Amino acid sequence: MNALPAVLHHIDTECEAAVSRLFSLLRIKSISTDPAYKADCQRAAEWLVDDLASIGFEASIRDTPGHPMVVAHHDGPPGAPHVLFYGHYDVQPVDPLELWTRDPFDPAVRESEDGYQVIAGRGASDDKGQLMTFVEACRAYKAVGGVLPCKVTILFEGEEESGSPSMRAFLAANADELKADFALVCDTSQRDAMTPAICVGMRGLVEEEMTIHAASRDLHSGIYGGAAANPIRVLAKILGEIHDNDGRVTIHGFYDGVEETPSQVLASWEALGETAESFLGPIGLSVPSGEKGRSILELVWARPTAEFNGFSGGYTGKGFKTVIPAEASAKVSFRLVHKQDPANVRASFRKFVEERLPADCRVEFQSHDCSPAHQLPYDAPYLAAAKSALADEWTKAPIMRVVGGSIPVVGEFQAYLGLDSLLVGFALPNDRIHSPNEKYNLTSFHKGQRSWARILNALTRN
Structure with a gap:
């Protein structure tokens, strides 16, 4: 029996409780770069361990020379894929404090300038709200049927915002425990408020x-x-x-x-309607300087x-x-x-x-x-499963994109664990991450949970 409809219904009816749990995590001042907040980082790790244990994960704090890692495991059905989910619980400093419209560690739901209901507070988007979308999807599966559709290992880091100094040694020392079929990383964004995206590569x-x-x-x-x-x-x-x-x-x-980007991927980028004028115009330019004969998105995403x-x-x-x-x-x-x-x-x-x-x-x-660059195979089965799941939730196909920056842990997962990473996140470009008045759309938080529930379901059926 497919539990997905009941899981989605549970997520919808428990949205207020999920927001309340997120608020509890957001109130913890887990600023990793400032030694004055060392105890708060420890408290955030403990909060996550307790929360994961409450839904049946075998969860524990793992000490490092810096802030602790959180590692949790949950079995899945025989033959189901094993995923490693990564997020980080540390946040950026809040300076300059005077530019915030409210206490950055007193989260609230408010209306944004563009009319959306948003969760306001430091870490709402980067990355506490993001990681909790996955946790809440797991919670819904456990509430409905008592099981998860996949075997899940979770790794939450407390030093991402300070350069992940403990990550490489931790992965090397715990490689056998952390190995899975592939990794899921949530520290990315959507195309816009109603268009999902999958990051298939990082230059x-x-x-x-x-x-x-x-x-x-x-x-x-x-x-x-x-x-x-x-x-x-x-x-x-x-x-x-x-x-x-x-x-x-x-x-x-x-x-x-x-390698050349597949023609169907290029066609999907063309359908976005991005032109040299729309991309370069806001910065006072108009003519692409890269390889002639390439579209603007191909130049910045795939060349x-x-x-x-x-x-x-x-x-x-x-x-x-x-x-x-x-x-x-x-x-x-x-x-x-x-x-x-x-x-x-x-x-x-x-x-x-x-x-x-x-x-x-x-x-x-x-x-x-x-x-090195990170590039998922365009024909990877788990990529097809995620595309299908996101299309079902958002009623439009997700954008397959490559980003010019990097998420170091993705390369480290490849180097130390031999894992490809599927990057799916629900942040928005205007979430003001690392800046005053950080926010996370309430829709992103809600539909992010539903999206992960669909992805986990699709992975078992692919």
Whole structure:
């Protein structure tokens, strides 16, 4: 017998109680970056353990050098998939406090400027409200039939907002316990208030800083100009050769591992109606600078990039100084997609630069961040199940999108546990996460619970 209709009905009738439980969690000042709130972070972890235990999870606090992890397990039917659900209970600091319209740790339901009922308070969207959508879906299954449709392991972190310093060591030490078929991550967002989304990928990142050295000191351009190598000119020429006239990156091997996005996915992006004018217009631009022949969403969601993030050399103060500098520097970053290897991209970039150095010049590199892209297979069965479940709940197909930023734990799940991550969240772009007056739409909280209930059901039937 399919328990889903009864589970959804239970969620609908218990919405007020679910909000009340969320309020209890939101009142805990679990600010992970400030040592003054260490006890509050401990209290939030204890609250979650007690709540999960109350619905039948075997839940416990796991100490780390920083704030504790919460780990919980619940059996599922024989043969059902095993999912690892991740969220974080820590929150950002609330400064500047004077910009809040109410106490950030005194949550309330209010009406927003656009007419929606919203839950106001620090952590409402990032990430307490999000993680509780999943917990409430599990609670509804247990209330209706006493069982969950899947085997579920839960991992709640208390240091995400402070860089997750304990996560890697914790995963390495507990890999056997935490392994599952795949991970579910809730720390993402919808397209808009009525359009669900699944994050199927996150672009990776390589950051490089390079300095071109020429003469042993800064030179007078009236004496040495025309004879001495100018590192600004050298650097500008090298940077200018990284892209061709069609916007493609010319570094040898840069596109190794880059796959074409399936045509049906591209068609779904086209249907969103995003244009160069609508995307770039609000920032005062109109013409895409990336690869020609690609749509605006394909450029920002599915293609790799090379960008120049900083450039310095010579005299940059007020007035003028006719100098040929001894050195010039640039910061260059690469956003990666699909199967691009960050180490290969870094090595290829360095070789590209070194091959273009003129006589009397040398280059010094400084490495910064380096992380691979995360990309779900578009034909993954659990992705199809989630798409179907979300379409049933929201009466429209979810958007399959890739984000330019990253959620570090996703890469760490892959590295330490060998797990792909399905990223489904119900935050909105205007939720003001990390800012004063953070909020979470009441509809997001309610339909998020219903969505997870449908996803868990669909995973067992896929």
